[in-house]
Amino acid sequence: xxxxxxxxxxxxxxxxxxxxxxxxxxxxxxxxxxxxxxxxxxxxxxxxxxxxxxxxxxxxxxxxxxxxxxxxxxxxxxxxxxxxxxxxxxxxxxxxxxxxxxxxxxxxxxxx
Amino acid sequence: xxxxxxxxxxxxxxxxxxxxxxxxxxxxxxxxxxxxxxxxxxxxxxxxxxxxxxxxxxxxxxxxxxxxxxxxxxxxxxxxxxxxxxxxxxxxxxxxxxxxxxxxxxxxxxxxxxxxxxxxxxxxxxxxxxxxxxxxxxxxxx
Amino acid sequence: xxxxxxxxxxxxxxxxxxxxxxxxxxxxxxxxxxxxxxxxxxxxxxxxxxxxxxxxxxxxxxxxxxxxxxxxxxxxxxxxxxxxxxxxxxxxxxxxxxxxxxxxxxxxxxxxxxxxxxxxxxxxxxxxxxxxxxxxxxxxxxxxxxxxxxxxxxxxxxxxxxxxxxxxxxxxxxxxxxxxxxxxx
Numbered sequence: 001x002x003x004x005x006x007x008x009x010x011x012x013x014x015x016x017x018x019x020x021x022x023x024x025x026x027x028x029x030x031x032x033x034x035x036x037x038x039x040x041x042x043x044x045x046x047x048x049x050x051x052x053x054x055x056x057x058x059x060x061x062x063x064x065x066x067x068x069x070x071x072x073x074x075x076x077x078x079x080x081x082x083x084x085x086x087x088x089x090x091x092x093x094x095x096x097x098x099x100x101x102x103x104x105x106x107x108x109x110x111x112x
Numbered sequence: 113x114x115x116x117x118x119x120x121x122x123x124x125x126x127x128x129x130x131x132x133x134x135x136x137x138x139x140x141x142x143x144x145x146x147x148x149x150x151x152x153x154x155x156x157x158x159x160x161x162x163x164x165x166x167x168x169x170x171x172x173x174x175x176x177x178x179x180x181x182x183x184x185x186x187x188x189x190x191x192x193x194x195x196x197x198x199x200x201x202x203x204x205x206x207x208x209x210x211x212x213x214x215x216x217x218x219x220x221x222x223x224x225x226x227x228x229x230x231x232x233x234x235x236x237x238x239x240x241x242x243x244x245x246x247x248x249x250x251x252x253x254x
Numbered sequence: 255x256x257x258x259x260x261x262x263x264x265x266x267x268x269x270x271x272x273x274x275x276x277x278x279x280x281x282x283x284x285x286x287x288x289x290x291x292x293x294x295x296x297x298x299x300x301x302x303x304x305x306x307x308x309x310x311x312x313x314x315x316x317x318x319x320x321x322x323x324x325x326x327x328x329x330x331x332x333x334x335x336x337x338x339x340x341x342x343x344x345x346x347x348x349x350x351x352x353x354x355x356x357x358x359x360x361x362x363x364x365x366x367x368x369x370x371x372x373x374x375x376x377x378x379x380x381x382x383x384x385x386x387x388x389x390x391x392x393x394x395x396x397x398x399x400x401x402x403x404x405x406x407x408x409x410x411x412x413x414x415x416x417x418x419x420x421x422x423x424x425x426x427x428x429x430x431x432x433x434x435x436x437x438x439x
Contacts (some may be wrong), residue, residue, distance in 0.1 A: 003256065004372050005365065006263045009281050010270060011298045012361055017274040025324060027281055029286050032316075033270050036293055040263075043300050049255075049379035053301040054402035056394045057215070069386040069404040072411060075403070076418045079147055079234065082312045083118060083425035086241045089323055090432040093245070095269055096327050135307075138256065140399035143303035151311035171384065182426065188417050193412070207409055211398035220398035226408050230419065237422045238315060244429050248324045 003044055010037040022101045024092050028085065035081045037073050046070040113163050121163035128156035136231035140220045145234070146227040150234030157239050166247045182236035189229040192222060256378060259296060277331055279324045287317055304403055329378045 010033060036052025046067035052060060054068040092102070099107050129152075135142075135151030196206040212219035266289045274284030290313035297306040298427075376382060383390065389410060397405035406414055 001372065002377070002426065003259055003263065003378055004375070005368070006260065006267065008365065008368050010263070010267055012285070012364065013267065013270045013274070016357070021274060023279070024284065025262065026274060026331075028320075029273060029282060033289060036289060038357050040293060040296060043297065043302055043305065045375065046381055047300050047379060050379050051301060053143070053303060056400045056402070064388065065402070067381055067383055067386055068406050071305055071403050072150075072406045073414075074302075075145075075147060075308060075407065076414055078305070078308050078312055080421050081424055082238075082291065082316060082420060085246065086314055086319070087425055087432075089245060089319060090429045093323060095434060098335050105432065117364065119411040140401050140404050143401065143403075145304060145306060145401070145404045147310070148304060151308060151315070155311055155315070158318070162318070179426070179430075182423065186423060189416075193416070207397070214394055214398070215400055220405075223397070223399050223408050226415075227404070229416065230404065231385060234418055234422065237426050238425050241429055242315065244433055245319050248433070 004041065007037050007044070008111065022105060024104060025093075026064065027103060027104075028088050028092065031088070032081075039081050041079055042070045058064075061089045113165075119165050121159050123158045125160050128152060128159070131154065132231075132235075134187050136227055137224065138171040138217070139231075140223050141215065141217070146230030149227075149233040151238060153231065154238035154242070157235075158188055158242055161243075161247065176214035178236045178240045182233050182240065185233040185236065189226065189233070192225060192229070196222070255299065258299060262299075272295050279329055279331065280321070283317060283320055283324065286320075289311070290317075368415055 009085060014030045014033030014037065017033065018027055021030065022025055047062050048066055051064045053064050054071070074075065077087040095107060101107070124222050132149045132155075134149075135144035135152060136146060139145040180235030207221040207223070209221040218224075233239065269285045269288035269292070273282045273289070276282040276285065290309070292305050293311070294310045297303075297309060389406060393402050393405050394400055395411040398404045399409075
């Protein structure tokens with residue numbers, strides 16, 4: 001049970017980074033930490049003690065398998081996370097070109 | 113970049129490309145599959161572009177080539193899924209090619225073909241994102 | 255297994271706390287790499303080899319893109335004081351202590367209510383496969399592939415793969431639109 005609590009602590013640290021930091025790059029880093037904690041929690045739930053990796057071949061003695069369904073979901077989610085990060089970084093490049101700074105309080109004050 | 117980095121990148125990127133193709137085509141026998149192999153293909157081309165600069169593969173100032181490859185790969189994926197609906201039963205993603213013996217390279221119906229198309233699509237998409245965000249943003253930041 | 259995973263998770267949490275407080279942006283990105291590669295080790299220990307390959311490649315590509323974005327701009331976080339301070343005030347004033355106290359209080363309340371939510375989950379390592387029970391009745395002969403994760407991704411759950419490919423294409427179109435030049439004259 002302590003593993004689940006540590007995953008939630010990593011999620012809270014990412015949320016703290018999104019809410020309180022002033023730099024746009026730090027906000028993106030906080031969002032990445034929130035995604036990582038969710039991936040780890042999903043794979044932790046599907047683990048079976050003394051289980052084999054989910055592949056069938058001749059050199060395997062019989063035994064329980066690790067659950068393959070959360071692994072398939074997290075495999076899709078990792079690539080989707082990369083796509084979302086790429087969109088955020090494109091917007092950050094545009095913001096830097098227009099205002100000359102990454103500070104979100106300065107972006108609020110200058111006129112376009 | 114210095115001469116050592118350029119030579120090592122030249123030698124390694126071919127090996128990484130071959131390893132990516134191996135992981136894509138053996139996706140139904142060993143761990144890997146379409147997504148991992150596609151990311152490896154993108155990685156080998158990113159290594160070449162980082163070592164030599166942006167004028168190594170004749171890159172023009174538009175990303176048209178990799179965009180066309182990516183879009184045609186996802187179109188082929190959809191065509192295969194739609195053909196399965198017209199032939200035989202009317203299920204969208206049905207596995208209609210014959211399945212061979214378990215554990216051989218040519219087996220499991222349409223799954224190797226799906227792996228190849230998804231691998232090409234993921235590799236081209238990651239390479240296009242890299243080109244647009246790293247190489248071509250000097251035109252935006254002028 | 256629990257002890258090793260707990261140690262690696264504590265390293266990741268320490269790296270995450272440092273990464274959000276670093277003055278130099280490149281140090282923050284290197285600390286993000288600690289969390290990403292620690293996650294690869296966790297996936298390998300939890301018997302998930304496909305996820306480890308994808309995570310290590312995606313983490314490297316993300317780090318390369320972010321380093322390129324940071325190096326073309328200001329590197330240091332702006333050294334401004336977070337609040338208005340007059341001359342002669344001590345560093346630990348009432349506002350600073352109040353912020354820390356509220357932060358710790360909110361975190362403790364959320365952790366306490368989270369404990370009620372995970373009471374119904376089974377212990378770590380004893381998983382009752384209720385949802386994938388029908389997927390694990392002889393998958394090698396039903397789908398034809400020896401890799402169960404590929405069989406689940408492309409045969410039982412094909413729509414999820416189609417949705418993920420659509421998201422990738424949409425992201426590429428979005429990035430190319432945001433960074434477009436102002437049209438040709």
